[in-house]
Amino acid sequence: MTRITATYDIETPVGLDHAAAVMAGEQSTGTFIRLASETDALRQRSGARVESVVETGTASHPALPSRKTGATYHRGRVTISWPIGNFGTSLPTLLSTIAGNLFELAELSAIRLEDVDLPADFAHAHPGPQFGATGTRALMGGHEGPLIGTIIKPSIGLSPAETADLVQQLVVAGIDFIKDDELQANGPDCPFDARLTAVMRVIEDHAQKTGKKVLYAANITDEIDTMWRNLDRMAELGATCAMVCVQSIGLSGLRAVRDRSPALIHGHRAGWGLYSRSPDIGIGFGVMQKLWRLAGVDHLHVNGLANKFTESDGTVAAAARAVRQPVSAHGGPACRAMPVFSSGQTVWQVGASRALLGSDDFIFCAGGGIMAHPGGPGDGVRSLRDAAEAARAGIALEDHARPGSPLAQAMATFGKPRIDLDT
Template identity: 45%
Template sequence: MIRAHYEIETPYDPAEVAQTMAGEQSSGTFVKIQGETEALRARFGARVTRVEVIEERAAPSLPSAYLERKGVQGPWRRAAVEIEYPEENVGVNLPTLAATVAGNLFDLGELTGLRLTALTLRPDYRDRYLHPALGVACTREALGVVGRPLFGTILKPNIGLSPEEIAELVETLCEVGVDFIKDDEIAGNHPHAPVEARVSAVMKRVRRYRERSGRDVMVAFNITDELDAMRRHADHVQKEGGSCVMASLNWCGLSAMQSLRASTPLAIHGHRNGFGAFARHPALGINIAAYQTLYRLAGIDHLHVHGMAGKFADSTDEVAHAARLSLTALGGTDDRVMPVFSSGQWAGTLQLTFEKTRSADFMFLAGGGILAHPSGPAAGVASLKQAWQSIEAGEPLARAGRPALGEALDFFGGR
């Protein structure tokens, strides 16, 4: 069975509303219909397995014209609900899975709040979907990095540079010691810097650096586009010797990400920009637990989780929870994805990141934290490595003898 976990808000009996939800998303509708036999319902009907009232409220979180037409008044009850859906209703079909556990539920008039909080799948069922091509272990192996986080950055300025200017910046970042470089999410197939021209220019420098140093650097090229274009761009990245592509998950969608995964052996760097639209209101949307389950079934390798004490609205606990979920297997095999900390990150936020996750299996992307370091990007990378040395040794970050870290603490610490 596919078990979906919800928090709902309604002025009606939550148990009755839960039954309506189960019927709406499986074999029936709001009334029993001809042909919906007991045998059919037993085989294909969804089943409510839990209803627990959490609290009552004097006012609704969201409006409902349906309730207004009926003159229904509160109190409004918030409840935890679990519903089991037969796997046979879905088969192996990711968009239909999403439509089943969410879909029209968000539009039901009886509800003044609905949040899909988590999905629980049988390991055997999860393993019928795509897995990461690299995931955590093979991303590390590809870069030869063990025992510490992967340190990377974002290309800045994020838009406006020519392919050759981008390539020059990438070469500089390779030379100063980053493990990973990514495009910004708004870097697209621009007239001034088309994807194929960017890829060719950048990979020429990366190959040259690789041959000279014996060290590889992973570059995540943003290929967000319609599906055929994404597949063409991924093929071009592979042809040029690249190992990673990036896509904006919410704007490409589940099925496009599935098709991209099926067509390329490259790592897929999943950027979740826009996730706040799905999750920021506490009474509406999709929790990161359910969200990451769906996109992990599409076979992504890396997933953005935002950053500790960063520039976005997430609390540190929310960010840490997203990272821990990424590092928890869903299936019977290792299908973990690499959590990516980004947004306002620098050497001083690395310690909190480790304390909250208790793992070194993450990407730590510092844009300004590297590129804006007062002594330059080489010192920016050194500040991250020195911060990690302090963490491993159990020493304060401000310990003397680590000059790049000390400069970072002085420069970024008061911002």
Template identity: 45%
Template sequence: MGPANLALPADGSRFIADYLIETPLDPAQVAEVMAGEQSCGTFVRVEGETDQLRERARAVVTGIDVLESVDEPSLPNAWQQRQKIAGPYHRARVRIAFPVENVGPNLPTLAATVAGNLFDLGEVTGLRLLDVALPAAYRRQFDMPKHGIAGTRRLTGVGDAPLLGTIIKPNVGLSADETAALVGRLCEAGVDFIKDDEVCANPGHAPLEQRVRAVMRRVRDYQDKSGCRVMVAFNITDELDAMRRHAELVEREGGSCVMVGMNWCGFSAVQSLRRSTPLALHGHRNGFGMMSREPLLGMSFAAYQSMWRLAGVDHLHVHGLNGKFSEFNDEVIESARACLAPMAGDDAVMPVFSNGQWAGTVRPTFDAIGSSDVIFLSGGGILAHPDGAAAGVASLRQAWAAARAGIALDEYAKDAPELRRAIAFYGAKLK
């Protein structure tokens, strides 16, 4: 479902949330219930809810687009059963404007306002948050990315090309020294970026402190020899105090980036981490599927990323085209475009493409977003290349060069042996 026109009031007094709802009731009536529930109202007018207060604090419905109707509800609903309410079930797109003063620069409360109890309303058999639009001045009251796209490029020394990287594999099981040895080989292979897997944070077989020290020795040695600054995103996902300690360790060891599993740490922890570290924050969205895969429940990535950007992350995962996960390509493309779209000035974040990516997915990625401002992660596409990891990295660089020059992949591969081998190897496996 494409973006709606979320026209903000000129005075910056309200922010807008865009929803898809399903209900057996009149969608206009339900929209008013939503607006009241998430501002100053409840199911009946209460003492103290004066006209003046409502004028100042009540959310208002700014748009309703009635869509199709269906015979069966998307989700069960005990309230409707008790009321003996049946279908048909009407779907509609609803836009609601909330007063900025109701929330202030409070990210958890902003999330509770645009989402929160709305998902539990008895009037709906489906509700999905599609997008959130904030006035620029209000957005700037929250945390901005400390590095974003330009800063990430400065930290790595990569100019206008995509950052090509990979993930530590095996996911878990390697000791600290084994991990460091792999990182050393990957640096020699020519990657710009290396990250931990989301399930490897501080395991007993490779404690994070040992791993950071061992890995950064290899990274520093490679930088001294080559002048190249490889960015490593260490997974420091944990409780807040531990994450702060881990980030300080990475900083002391000369690192430039840490990774956080955002959904499991929460807005407040990531905000606090952002304010306590100068490192780039690599936002991993694992778990987002439980919020997004049901079309009439949860939220779209457009809404999700707009809130996480307020926590100050610099990179956000968007999955990848033709990858191994469930998302359709158009969803991945919309996610990447959302990350690259400014909310208030220069606050875009770098989309991170990963899962099942190789040289053959480069061209559709570049054609879809028209930008090289990406982190392009390839695990098997680098580490499984038949001629080794260096050839895997070379094949990706060649694929990006072909895409940016508008040259067909097969044509470019005639003079690029690493790319030619990648097409033969991975292409055959995908058939």
């Protein structure tokens, strides 16, 4: 029978083998006591199975508060599998199984879900990205190179008219992609419909004059029926990219958007640090990005190299590569998404971002890296495009930048960060 496999990093005072058995029972046929109806045949058919247990260390104190205690806390990697018959290909039920009550077990003083191996059934059963990188370029009229993008800033406080004024400056500057901030959705001070109408008027006017239609990711995050109305309004106005905060709307909300959307789905992972920041409890990005891709995201935020947050460059690189890998190692549609780099990005990170992917299939979002350029937003965009050209040609920025050029000014303005992909 086809099985789903999940791997955990755990710590326990009761022994790794016993803790693993408790985990398998809790998340399948077992409870705190053996039931008469839990027959051997039922366990054989529906029970989770411990596939491997590997000890990685010990400690004298628990990593997290723990009701059960002991003299020694054993750390290890545990792999558990479930028959697909328990939940079929339902993403919400899968998540409830591999990341449910396990986090509350008294036998565990640490638990982090590190990976999930999905059979091809999942890739076949879910829609996956509707457009991906290739479709994104097609919607933009065949755009070449990485998408140079930015975020509406200030995140909150601008009126629809003020937002449109900023967008006007950005489209004139030559930007490829503009997104709402995750904090700006449909508040009374900047309602979605009024903002979308004002922004798309600017974008369509610019497209009529220049032939270039800038991609605008409008934040539709809301209740499902409201998101559907937002999608309908986007279609009326010619908007082709809907942004959603994937953690906020959940897997079912994301699937509801994908099933209704004629537009690109730009997935923002706002709140991700809650699940990923601690080494002792949480979920690895490699797990959730597979589920988000299956549910339909075309673009997915992966943080940025030398970013302003806590993730290391190695973690960011792994995330960016992960969203380009097949969602199942066992066949079926690949469901590849387009990685989005953001967070403190400047001309210095463009080349390294391209190098780690080996292609231009990414969105590079710079806020201050564009807005704070001494020559203004136009030179900010030009400097990033020059940096992308240098990366494609394999030329160092120092050798590519002409004296006094927008790229040279950006290099002088923004300090060169240390990028360490081994961390």
